[in-house]
Amino acid sequence: MMALITASTLSILSCGDSDCDESKDMQKPAISEQGIVANPIDCQVYHRGESILFHYLLTDDIELGSYNIEIHNNFDHHTHSTTAIDCELDAKKTPQHPWVFNRDYNIPDGLRSYEATLEIAIPTDIDTGDYHFMIRLTDKAGWQQIHSVAIKIAE
Amino acid sequence: MTTSIIATALAACVAGSNGYVAHDDSVIVLNDVTVSGQRQREFQMRSSQSTVQVSHDYLQQNFAGSLSQTLEGIPGVKAMSIGSGQSKPTIRGLGFNRMVVSEDGVKHEGQQWGDDHGLEIDQFAVDRAEVIKGPAALQYGSDAIGGVLSLYTNHVPTEPMSGSVQVFGRTNNEQVGLSAKLGGRLGKWFYRISTTLIDYADYRVPTDSIQYYSYWIRLKDGRLRNTAGCERDGNVMIGYAGYRFHTDVRISNSYSKSGFFANAHGLEVRLSDIDYDHSRRDVDLPYQWVNHLKVLSHTSWQGNGVRIDANLAWQNNHREELSEPISHGYMPTPDGTLERRFVKNTLTANIATHIDMSEHHELSVGLNSEYQRNRRSGWGFIIPDFKASSVGLFAMDKYTISESLKLNAGVRVDHANTIINSYNDWYKTPTTDGDSAYMKRSDDVNRHFTSVTWSAGINYATGHWVLKANIGKSFRTPIPKELGADGVNYHIFRYERGNADLNPEESYQMDMGIHWDNDKVFVQVDPYVNYFPNYIYLNPTAQYVEGLQLYHYTQARVLRYGVEAQVTCVINSHWETELKGEYLHARQQSGQKKGYTLPFSTPWSMEAGAKYSFKWHGNSFVGMNAHIVGAQHEIVPPESPTDGHWTLNLSAGKQISLHSYKLNIAMHAENLLNRRYYDHTSYYRLIDVPEPGRNVSIKVGLDF
Numbered sequence: 134m135m136a137l138i139t140a141s142t143l144s145i146l147s148c149g150d151s152d153c154d155e156s157k158d159m160q161k162p163a164i165s166e167q168g169i170v171a172n173p174i175d176c177q178v179y180h181r182g183e184s185i186l187f188h189y190l191l192t193d194d195i196e197l198g199s200y201n202i203e204i205h206n207n208f209d210h211h212t213h214s215t216t217a218i219d220c221e222l223d224a225k226k227t228p229q230h231p232w233v234f235n236r237d238y239n240i241p242d243g244l245r246s247y248e249a250t251l252e253i254a255i256p257t258d259i260d261t262g263d264y265h266f267m268i269r270l271t272d273k274a275g276w277q278q279i280h281s282v283a284i285k286i287a288e
Numbered sequence: 289m290t291t292s293i294i295a296t297a298l299a300a301c302v303a304g305s306n307g308y309v310a311h312d313d314s315v316i317v318l319n320d321v322t323v324s325g326q327r328q329r330e331f332q333m334r335s336s337q338s339t340v341q342v343s344h345d346y347l348q349q350n351f352a353g354s355l356s357q358t359l360e361g362i363p364g365v366k367a368m369s370i371g372s373g374q375s376k377p378t379i380r381g382l383g384f385n386r387m388v389v390s391e392d393g394v395k396h397e398g399q400q401w402g403d404d405h406g407l408e409i410d411q412f413a414v415d416r417a418e419v420i421k422g423p424a425a426l427q428y429g430s431d432a433i434g435g436v437l438s439l440y441t442n443h444v445p446t447e448p449m450s451g452s453v454q455v456f457g458r459t460n461n462e463q464v465g466l467s468a469k470l471g472g473r474l475g476k477w478f479y480r481i482s483t484t485l486i487d488y489a490d491y492r493v494p495t496d497s498i499q500y501y502s503y504w505i506r507l508k509d510g511r512l513r514n515t516a517g518c519e520r521d522g523n524v525m526i527g528y529a530g531y532r533f534h535t536d537v538r539i540s541n542s543y544s545k546s547g548f549f550a551n552a553h554g555l556e557v558r559l560s561d562i563d564y565d566h567s568r569r570d571v572d573l574p575y576q577w578v579n580h581l582k583v584l585s586h587t588s589w590q591g592n593g594v595r596i597d598a599n600l601a602w603q604n605n606h607r608e609e610l611s612e613p614i615s616h617g618y619m620p621t622p623d624g625t626l627e628r629r630f631v632k633n634t635l636t637a638n639i640a641t642h643i644d645m646s647e648h649h650e651l652s653v654g655l656n657s658e659y660q661r662n663r664r665s666g667w668g669f670i671i672p673d674f675k676a677s678s679v680g681l682f683a684m685d686k687y688t689i690s691e692s693l694k695l696n697a698g699v700r701v702d703h704a705n706t707i708i709n710s711y712n713d714w715y716k717t718p719t720t721d722g723d724s725a726y727m728k729r730s731d732d733v734n735r736h737f738t739s740v741t742w743s744a745g746i747n748y749a750t751g752h753w754v755l756k757a758n759i760g761k762s763f764r765t766p767i768p769k770e771l772g773a774d775g776v777n778y779h780i781f782r783y784e785r786g787n788a789d790l791n792p793e794e795s796y797q798m799d800m801g802i803h804w805d806n807d808k809v810f811v812q813v814d815p816y817v818n819y820f821p822n823y824i825y826l827n828p829t830a831q832y833v834e835g836l837q838l839y840h841y842t843q844a845r846v847l848r849y850g851v852e853a854q855v856t857c858v859i860n861s862h863w864e865t866e867l868k869g870e871y872l873h874a875r876q877q878s879g880q881k882k883g884y885t886l887p888f889s890t891p892w893s894m895e896a897g898a899k900y901s902f903k904w905h906g907n908s909f910v911g912m913n914a915h916i917v918g919a920q921h922e923i924v925p926p927e928s929p930t931d932g933h934w935t936l937n938l939s940a941g942k943q944i945s946l947h948s949y950k951l952n953i954a955m956h957a958e959n960l961l962n963r964r965y966y967d968h969t970s971y972y973r974l975i976d977v978p979e980p981g982r983n984v985s986i987k988v989g990l991d992f
Contacts (some may be wrong), residue, residue: 156882159923198830203617211614228615237615237832269837273827276882276927277837 134248136160158274162193169248173266176220177257178285185284187251191270197240197247204253207263207283220283224264232259232286261286294446309984326811332754332803336696336745337424338364338852339816342417344443349909349941349954351987353458355411359437364421364814365872366890369970369979374406374546378969379421380850381872381890382434385767388424389437392538394584394601395428397634397660401671401767403780403971408542408580408605410521411468412454412484415443421852422799422816423762425741426698430655433762433795439880442536442586444542445471445478452991460983461515462569463488466670478536479526486519490547490568494964494981498551505551512977516571517546535587545577548611549977555598559611573625574611580604593644601636609666617776617835618717622667630671634660652684652698662768664711669775670784672711672730674768677905678704692749699742704765704792708733708772717834729775730786737792756801766790770824770841776834783836784826790843793824808858815851820844826887827880828925844879848872848884862900866913869894874922884924888969891920891930913937920968930973933965950991957984 160259165171172188191197208226234257240247266282331341340362352358356367356377367375368383379387389396391409398408417439451470457463464487471480490511495821498505507513520543527536550564550572562572584601610625640654657679664673684698710732716724742895743760757985773786797818804811822843831838850872857865874885897913919932937958944951966973 152762199832201832201835203835209614235835239834267835269832269835271830271832271837273830275830275837277926279830285569 139259143144149244156195156274158193158276160194160272161276161278162191162266162270162272164270164278164280165190165192173282173284175283177282178211178287180287181261182257183255184230185253185266187249187253189249189268189280191240191247191249193272194246195245196242196273197244198275199237199239200249200271201237201267201269202234202251202253203236203267203269204232204264205218205267206231206260208260210263219231220263220285223285226262229260230243230258232247232256232264255286261288297905303540313627328805329749329754329803331900332756332801333691333747333749335420336694336747336756336758336801338421338756338758338799338801338816340365340419342423344416347414347417348952348987348989350939350956351456351954351985352956352958353463353983353985355407355409355414355417355439358411359419362419363854363868364435364850365419365437368971369967369972370404370406374404376400377434377437378890379419379437380818381848381874381886381888381969385431385764387434387436388428388432389439390428391439391582392442392584392586393438393597393638394599394636395431395658397603397632397636397658398578398580398605399607399632401769404548404576405578405607406544408544408578409439410467410482410484410540410542411525413441413469413521413523414439415484416440422758423741423760423795425760426684426700426743427654429658429700429702430678430704430739430763430765430792431766433793441523441538441540442474442525444527445473445480447472448472450992452989453922454987454989456987457983458488458823458983458985459489460980461491465519473529476528476530477526478529480523480538481525482521482523484519484521487569487964488517488649490515491980492964493611493978495978498976508565509568510981511568512575514547514550514572514575517544517575518571519544530906532590533588534590535585537583537585540580540582541822542580542582543577545571545575547571547575548609549972550574562612568622574609574627576607576609578605578607580606592761595642596641597638597640599636599638601634603632603634603636605630605632605634606699607631609668613667619667619713619715622714624667626666627668628664628666628670630662630664632660632662633659648688650686650688652682654682655963656680656682661895667714669711669713669729670773670777671767671769672772673709674772675707676765676768678702678765694747695745697744699740702737702739702741702763702765704737704739706733706735706737706765706768706771708768713775716838723758730772731774731788733768733772733788735766735771735788737765739792739794752804752806754801754803756803757800758799758801760797760799762795762797764793764795764824766792766824770826773841776836781836782828783833783838785833785838785840787841790824790841792824793820793822794845795820795823798843810854810856812854813851814853815867816849818848820846820848823876823886825876825879825881829880842879844881845877846874848874848886862899862902864899866897866899867894881924885922887924887927889920889922891932891968906942908940908942910940911938913939916965917965926974927968928973930966930968933963935963935965936960948992952985952987952991953988954989955984955987957982959961959983 160186169190208228221225263285266284270278350358356375359365360367364380366378368378369375399405420436449472454467456465467484469482492510496962523540525538556750581604586599588597607630609628611627613622615621636658638656641650645651659677661675680702686696688694709729712726712728717727718724741761745758748755771786771788773784777784786882799816802813823846825844827842829838852870854868872890876884894916899911901909916934921929939956942953959982964978967979
């Protein structure tokens with residue numbers, strides 16, 4: 134009983150501090166294909182020397198943070214996959230000169246929706262084979278969403 | 289269902305307290321320690337803090353697999369599961385470096401900051417334990433914010449030779465273990481030796497797959513791959529116990545090896561060529577091993593109205609994490625499997641003197657000093673090399689106005705120096721100017737910290753009541769990871785940046801203790817309010833660094849409050865019911881996460897149980913309880929809300945005396961209905977691993 138009184142008194146007190154009606158961001162941002170033709174998507178095949186035209190819609194209920202694109206090889210068939218689709222994989226192999234791409238991008242302040250577009254050139258001297266194209270997105274509050282796309286780089 | 293359990297327990301309680309004729313030998317059975325109400329009240333008068341004593345019998349009868357799991361019966365104490373069936377204790381939601389584990393009065397120094405490091409103590413060597421809930425900086429210095437778990441392994445044998453052998457097992461992870469103790473007293477000299485051997489297989493969860501990052505990890509037979517392991521402990525102690533002079537030396541070594549869940553080392557999903565499913569008892573990569581060697585000496589001298597205690601200790605904690613070498617980001621595939629090695633040496637010297645100023649007045653003065661050195665190696669970097677030294681001086685005063693009114697107050701000054709060595713990556717990372725560099729992950733840091741802490745309390749007894757109040761300040765010196773980290777934590781897949789300007793974390797806490805008993809009914813309520821002006825918080829930011837989300841150490845104002853309550857009713861000489869619960873609320877009041885709670889917030893929980901004791905070829909009991917845990921929607925990134933759950937648990941025990949031998953049998957069955965649920969405070973909650981399914985622990989011990 135005492136416990137209940139103490140606890141409820143304290144919670145009323147703390148509500149007085151305007152803690153209760155503060156609007157906290159409790160939702161993760163989203164990496165979406167809504168209303169656009171998203172690119173890249175699973176199982177696409179690209180060629181060395183071409184460009185990957187990145188296009189996704191990034192949204193959040195309060196405010197977007199920033200995003201990152203990272204590309205690494207999947208020659209060992211490891212997985213970070215976030216999709217249910219299984220693309221056909223080449224045989225396992227040891228990387229010689231794999232493509233490593235890792236870049237952080239800012240999103241202008243105050244946005245809830247942002248159409249991200251980038252042109253990423255595929256180097257001509259990299260190993261061909263299976264790659265993971267990772268999209269990481271944060272919102273201002275620090276929630277993170279990850280989307281992984283499996284692509285193949287051919288000659 | 290939950291309501292009816294509570295209602296039944298309460299109804300039984302009320303019926304018991306009102307309708308039953310008191311027996312002459314009626315006793316309160318608290319935590320299975322049979323003590324009368326009078327003795328309970330005496331114990332409550334001893335300290336103005338919320339303390340719980342855990343006897344040898346309690347540890348024997350409530351064996352639940354690991355020491356911290358056994359102690360979960362105490363409201364406010366939780367075992368935070370860290371995978372591999374291991375767990376580490378938390379008190380009132382605070383764990384890691386915000387609580388102290390001490391052994392025979394010396395602070396245990398492992399790698400307590402780590403997410404997946406267990407206790408590294410032979411729990412079967414423990415004679416008894418004491419839990420202090422609340423600030424205990426006066427006696428323990430830095431870190432004793434949430435509380436202290438004091439373990440005692442220094443019981444002096446009374447017989448020329450006595451000992452025990454225990455065999456134990458648990459079904460969930462097919463654990464088998466053996467522990468043997470031998471001790472004796474020859475005149476004023478005594479000795480003790482003990483050993484514990486434990487082996488366990490992969491643990492089981494009530495699911496056939498785990499979903500993480502939308503990826504389905506299928507489990508074979510519901511087993512978490514590669515979570516098997518073993519533990520090997522040994523202790524030797526010799527001592528001299530005279531009338532005024534006592535001294536003992538104890539050497540203990542605790543070794544454990546355990547696998548990490550193979551499909552998610554840290555929080556990264558992994559596939560491997562290793563055939564983990566060929567055996568459930570072997571340990572493949574990734575795994576960890578820890579060896580903790582401790583040499584501890586305790587000496588005391590008792591004069592007329594004065595007592596002096598001195599503790600000296602050396603601890604060597606060697607820990608390695610091994611995993612398959614895999615390139616990541618700009619890190620090429622490393623040579624070998626040694627991902628991390630930490631070797632930490634700690635020297636401790638404590639001296640305290642207790643002086644009886646008068647019959648009513650006791651003064652204690654003491655000095656604590658500690659020196660530690662930590663060296664790292666391996667291709668994965670989390671914490672830099674460091675040296676840390678600290679010295680603390682305290683004075684405590686106890687004043688007994690009468691047997692029913694006691695006052696105490698104390699003050700302490702600490703000074704600490706932390707020297708961190710810089711660290712650079714062993715591989716190059718491209719820089720913005722088109723060049724590449726061995727990135728610096730930790731700077732040279734040399735910081736001095738001074739902290740003044742204090743505490744004051746009052747105990748008052750009247751009739752059936754004991755009322756206590758305590759107010760105190762405690763602190764924590766920032767750890768090297770918080771000061772110096774600047775790099776990718778591959779273990780949990782985020783970029784962590786320390787803050788060399790952090791100040792010692794301070795905490796103010798007010799505790800109350802309300803106790804009432806009439807030898808049939810025992811009531812204990814412990815509310816508290818806790819305020820941190822500068823809680824050290826690892827804040828998830830919106831920023832990316834080198835492809836990973838940046839987590840940055842900051843300091844924020846935090847308010848926490850909560851309550852633990854317990855009602856025990858002895859209905860008659862056979863039946864006893866118990867209802868206990870806890871509630872905790874935490875709120876960040878400043879900084880970027882203002883309005884949010886703290887990570888791993890403990891949800892409310894309640895336990896209702898009944899126990900039937902009977903004599904049948906010796907003392908026997910059977911008990912059943914329902915454990916109910918509320919949902920937790922108070923979360924911070926990257927957590928997910930967790931639903932509430934309840935489990936049904938059964939325990940039974942029997943003691944048989946055969947001549948001079950005593951046979952103890954204890955059985956404990958958890959999650960009888962094999963329900964699938966998540967524990968919000970579990971490390972593995974973040975990767976959606978449910979808690980273990982039905983688990984039966986059995987222990988048979990022979991005392992001679």
